[in-house]
Amino acid sequence: MLLLALDTATPAVTVALHDGRDVIASSSQVDARRHGELLLPAIDRVLAEAGRKLDAVTGIVAGIGPGPYTGLRVGLMTAETFGLALGVPVHGVCTLDGLAYATDLEGPFVVATDARRKEVYWARYADSRTRVTDPAVDRPADIAEQVEGLPAVGAGALLYPDTFPKAHEPEHVSAAALARLAAEKLAAGGELPSPRPLYLRRPDAQVPKNYKVVTPK
Amino acid sequence: MADSRDEPLVLGIETSCDETGVGIVRGTTLLADAVASSVDEHARFGGVVPEVASRAHLEAMVPTIDRALKEAGVSARDLDGVAVTAGPGLAGALLVGVSAAKAYAYALGKPLYGVNHLASHICVDQLEHGALPEPTMALLVSGGHSSLLLSSDITSDVRPMGATIDDAAGEAFDKIARVLNLGFPGGPVIDRYAREGDPDAIAFPRGLTGPRDPAYDFSFSGLKTAVARWIEAKRAAGEEVPVRDVAASFQEAVVDVLTRKAVRACKDEGVDHLMIGGGVAANSRLRALAQERCEAAGIRLRVPRPKLCTDNGAMVAALGAEMVARNRAASSWDLPADSSLPVTEPHVPGTHGHDHVHEVSKENLYS
Ligand SMILES: [Zn+2]
Numbered sequence: 001m002l003l004l005a006l007d008t009a010t011p012a013v014t015v016a017l018h019d020g021r022d023v024i025a026s027s028s029q030v031d032a033r034r035h036g037e038l039l040l041p042a043i044d045r046v047l048a049e050a051g052r053k054l055d056a057v058t059g060i061v062a063g064i065g066p067g068p069y070t071g072l073r074v075g076l077m078t079a080e081t082f083g084l085a086l087g088v089p090v091h092g093v094c095t096l097d098g099l100a101y102a103t104d105l106e107g108p109f110v111v112a113t114d115a116r117r118k119e120v121y122w123a124r125y126a127d128s129r130t131r132v133t134d135p136a137v138d139r140p141a142d143i144a145e146q147v148e149g150l151p152a153v154g155a156g157a158l159l160y161p162d163t164f165p166k167a168h169e170p171e172h173v174s175a176a177a178l179a180r181l182a183a184e185k186l187a188a189g190g191e192l193p194s195p196r197p198l199y200l201r202r203p204d205a206q207v208p209k210n211y212k213v214v215t216p217k
Numbered sequence: 218m219a220d221s222r223d224e225p226l227v228l229g230i231e232t233s234c235d236e237t238g239v240g241i242v243r244g245t246t247l248l249a250d251a252v253a254s255s256v257d258e259h260a261r262f263g264g265v266v267p268e269v270a271s272r273a274h275l276e277a278m279v280p281t282i283d284r285a286l287k288e289a290g291v292s293a294r295d296l297d298g299v300a301v302t303a304g305p306g307l308a309g310a311l312l313v314g315v316s317a318a319k320a321y322a323y324a325l326g327k328p329l330y331g332v333n334h335l336a337s338h339i340c341v342d343q344l345e346h347g348a349l350p351e352p353t354m355a356l357l358v359s360g361g362h363s364s365l366l367l368s369s370d371i372t373s374d375v376r377p378m379g380a381t382i383d384d385a386a387g388e389a390f391d392k393i394a395r396v397l398n399l400g401f402p403g404g405p406v407i408d409r410y411a412r413e414g415d416p417d418a419i420a421f422p423r424g425l426t427g428p429r430d431p432a433y434d435f436s437f438s439g440l441k442t443a444v445a446r447w448i449e450a451k452r453a454a455g456e457e458v459p460v461r462d463v464a465a466s467f468q469e470a471v472v473d474v475l476t477r478k479a480v481r482a483c484k485d486e487g488v489d490h491l492m493i494g495g496g497v498a499a500n501s502r503l504r505a506l507a508q509e510r511c512e513a514a515g516i517r518l519r520v521p522r523p524k525l526c527t528d529n530g531a532m533v534a535a536l537g538a539e540m541v542a543r544n545r546a547a548s549s550w551d552l553p554a555d556s557s558l559p560v561t562e563p564h565v566p567g568t569h570g571h572d573h574v575h576e577v578s579k580e581n582l583y584s
Contacts, residue, residue, distance in 0.1 A: 034553075036312045036553060036554055039316070041550050054324055055324075069268065073312065076275060077275055077278060077317050078319070078320040079320075080275075081278070081279065081320035083279075084279050085293065085321055086324055203266060203272065204266075205262050205268070
């Protein structure tokens with residue numbers, strides 16, 4: 001097995017290569033505005049570091065968000081196109097699950113990332129492998145009761161200490177954690193979702209008023 | 218001309234607006250032109266919604282690449298390069314196409330060519346009428362752009378002669394269609410109504426045609442307002458709006474200025490070829506009037522079939538193939554999507570040594 005994992009759903013552009021036993025090379029750069037420029041060179045670097053070529057990869061693992069859409073799509077489009085060109089499966093992993101997996105927390109906790117517009121993408125976990133709520137997007141104040149007293153990780157938690165007083169690292173997801181989680185699930189015969197983005201919000205668009213369509217025959 | 222097998226086989230990806238286009242060409246021969254449009258999803262908003270377009274591109278990309286390869290009957294392994302619109306266009310939409318093109322080129326071990334959307338609109342005519350004359354005057358008109366461009370080499374030299382100082386011509390069509398309650402997009406429906414109307418019924422203003430106005434620039438904002446005011450006045454007076462005459466008179470004002478300035482630019486620069494591209498080039502009156510005026514001026518008019526005038530991947534592939542044929546430098550893997558890529562940059566060559574595949578080192582095939 002040789003898995004190429006990548007995630008662009010947070011400010012981190014993160015790539016890792018996993019050979020079935022462990023991560024053999026990885027790269028993480030934080031730059032929320034340059035996902036498009038940074039991702040392919042990072043993949044190239046990680047492959048070179050591991051002395052592998054892309055066509056040796058047996059599967060792609062992509063973070064499906066939730067996360068800011070423009071960056072999120074860079075990773076998903078890249079992963080899907082690799083899948084097409086190489087003829088290998090593309091597995092989706094919820095970005096929040098990757099963050100949770102990297103914590104090694106035993107008890108219940110929360111993962112929250114920055115959704116901008118004063119909101120967070122978040123979910124609750126029973127332990128680092130078990131999510132107990134669907135990913136959601138909310139204002140921190142509106143979910144204060146649901147996350148009360150729980151430790152929290154992720155940039156969204158670190159950003160809003162009033163709601164998440166027990167926030168700590170990791171701040172962003174790492175593709176290494178994503179790869180380990182995917183490798184563990186696949187080895188156990190589990191299935192991973194298809195790499196469809198978790199947008200959680202409808203696109204912003206204003207419908208003009210007094211507008212009706214009349215098309216001539 | 219060399220044997221067609223020696224001509225570069227290039228796949229082109231276009232996502233600058235609401236069409237997901239994937240085209241495949243061999244030299245100047247069109248092999249596939251697959252387009253998935255999200256236009257219906259935008260119709261109820263009365264214009265292209267960027268986030269809706271970006272989401273649709275991500276959904277449509279892989280199936281559209283598949284469709285193009287099947288249509289062309291070629292294997293991705295045989296490609297000589299992958300071209301993509303690097304700009305100008307909607308930033309988020311462009312980024313989806315650029316991400317796909319990079320991943321595809323990298324995975325296949327092929328060079329990547331980030332190219333200019335406007336230059337692609339010109340180059341597409343090679344698929345219809347053969348190699349572009351050099352120089353070529355080009356009038357590009359669509360919902361996003363209205364410009365007059367002069368090119369002596371489509372891979373390296375595109376000079377802006379003039380452009381709209383406010384709205385694109387296509388935008389004016391959309392706006393007037395909306396005021397007339399005719400739906401979106403406005404171009405095709407105005408064209409249909411105009412065929413039954415009188416183009417001389419109402420004397421709408423011709424923008425920027427005064428003696429002291431810039432010779433090759435356009436302005437459609439004033440016309441838009443004048444037509445809207447005229448319609449509103451009719452409605453306020455309780456009179457019926459003569460939709461067909463308004464459509465015909467408005468359309469005439471647009472295409473009169475476009476063709477007049479394009480022909481003048483050709484004469485001034487001593488250029489005997491005019492190409493018209495972009496979505497508005499599908500307009501039947503624009504084609505007819507341009508033909509009439511070019512004939513009178515001894516200029517040869519080249520207008521691709523309507524499907525090649527609207528945004529598509531074949532035009533990107535056409536320019537990519539020309540880049541390969543003329544040995545232009547490939548782009549690097551950190552190629553950005555540039556929503557305001559200047560028209561003077563037909564492609565975006567890599568800044569530092571592109572140490573990837575360059576097995577394609579062919580002579581200039583078309584000179
Ligand atoms: Zn266009």
